[in-house]
Amino acid sequence: MPDSSRRGSWLVALLTVVAIPSVLAQGSTVDEIAKYRAALQDGNPAELWEARGEELWKQKRGARRISLEQCDLGLGAGVVKGAYARLPRYFADADRVMDLETRLVWCMVAQQGYTEADAKKSPFGNGNARKSDIEALVAYITSESRGVPMNVSLAHPKEAAMYRIGEKMFYFRGGPHDFGCVTCHGEDGKRIRLQDLPNLTKVEGAQKAYTTWPAYRVSQGELRTFQWRLYDCFRQQRFPELLYGSDASIALTMFLARNANGAAFDAPAIKR
C-alpha cells in the first residue's frame, strides 16, 4: 500500500504545477496540464488494485468457499486473458447480456454463494475507509486484456438489441438540465472547464475513451470502473441514481464498447 501522506504531498506538488500558470495565458495552462498528464504516466498505483484483485480471484470465498476460477467470463471457466476485450456479451446461463461487473456479481451469487445484496454492497471504494473488492477484481481482469484488440460481438439478438437501446440512451436528454451523454460527448475538441471531452459519437473518440477505463483517479485515490464512470456521469447529468449493474448501464456500455472495436485495450489507465 502507498503511504497516503506521501501520495498526498505528491498530489499537492502536481496540483501546484497546474495552479501556478493562472497568471499566464490560456495556451500555457493547457500545455502545463499536458505536462502533468505526461508525468502521471510514470507510475500507476492501479498495479496495487491489480495485485489485490488477482488474490481475490484465486481465493476460496463466499458461503461455498470456492474461488472465482470457476467463473466463466465468456471464454470458458477461469479464462481471464482477453476476456474483457469481448465484453459485454450474452451469457446463456443467465439469459442476459452482461458487462464484467454484472458477470462478477452473478458468479459471486450463483457460484460462490454470496447474497446479491452482499455482492453489490460496496461496488465503489471510499479511500482507505472502505476498499471495494469488485474494483480490485476489475483491475486484475482488465489488466489481462491489455494490448488485446476490442472485439465485442452483436451476433446474438439480445446483444444487437442492447447496442441499439444503448445508442438511444446515449441521445436521451432529460432532467432539469436537459442533459444527455451527447450534450458533452457529441462534438470534437470540447472541454468542461479544462477537462477534455472525448467525442463518443465517433469511432476514434469511443476507442480512446473506452480502452482507457478502468482508471486510477488521482483526484480520488481510487481505481474506478466503467460502471462508476457511467454512475458519476449520470449524477452530473442531474439524473436519479443509476443502479449498479442495471440494464441501462449495460446497454450504454455495450454501445461504447462495440464502437471501440479494433482498438487495442489499454487499461487500467491513470487519469486526473
Place this chain on the structure above:
Amino acid sequence: MKLGRSVSIIGLALVPLGCAIAPSNDQIASQATAMLQASFKATGQAGLDRLNQDETQRVCSELAPGKAPAKEVAEKIEKLNLATIRYPADGKLLGDWKNGEKIAQEGRGKQFSDDVAGPVGANCYACHQLTPQELSFGTIGPSLYQFAKLRGYGADTQRYAYGKIFNADAFAACSTMPRFGHNQILTEQQIKDVTALLMDPQSPVNK
C-alpha cells in the same frame, strides 16, 4: 377445418421468421424508455420523474450528433419555449454582477448528491469563457467575453440575455444549454445577477 389449419400453419411459419426480424426503431425506443425507468432509483432531490421527458427533450433526443433540427421543428420548439419566458415584474433585468460571477462559478445544485438547502449555481464556466481572469473555462458553448461590449448595452440586448438564460431553447432549438428559468434551476434574482455579469459595463466580462 381446412382454412383454420392453413392459418395455423402460416402462424407457425411466422414465429421463427418473426424472431429473425430486428426490432423496429419504435420498439427499441420504447424498450429504452422502460429500461431507463427500471435502472435508476430516486435519491435525495432527484426523483424518477426526471426521466419523464417534455416535448422539447423528446424531440431533441432524436437528433443526430451536431445536427440542428429541421426548420419547421426548430420553429415549433422555439415558439413553445419562447412562451415560457417570464420577465421580472419590476422590469429590472440587471442585478449584481459580483453575485453573477459567484453563480457562474458554482457547479453544485440539483444533483442527487447535493444538499437541497445548499447552493445552486449556473456553472457557466463549465462551458463558456466569461471574465478574462478565469482561465479554467470550458468550450461547449461560445466565449461570452465582452458580451455586451460587442453587442451593445441596450434594452434589447438585456432582454435577449435574460431570456436566453431563462430558456435557451426559445432562441436556439435543442440548445445544449440548460433552461435555467423554465426548469427552475435559478431564481429570478439569480438570473438578474448573471444577466448583469454579461451586461453591466462594470463587469469584468466587458473589460
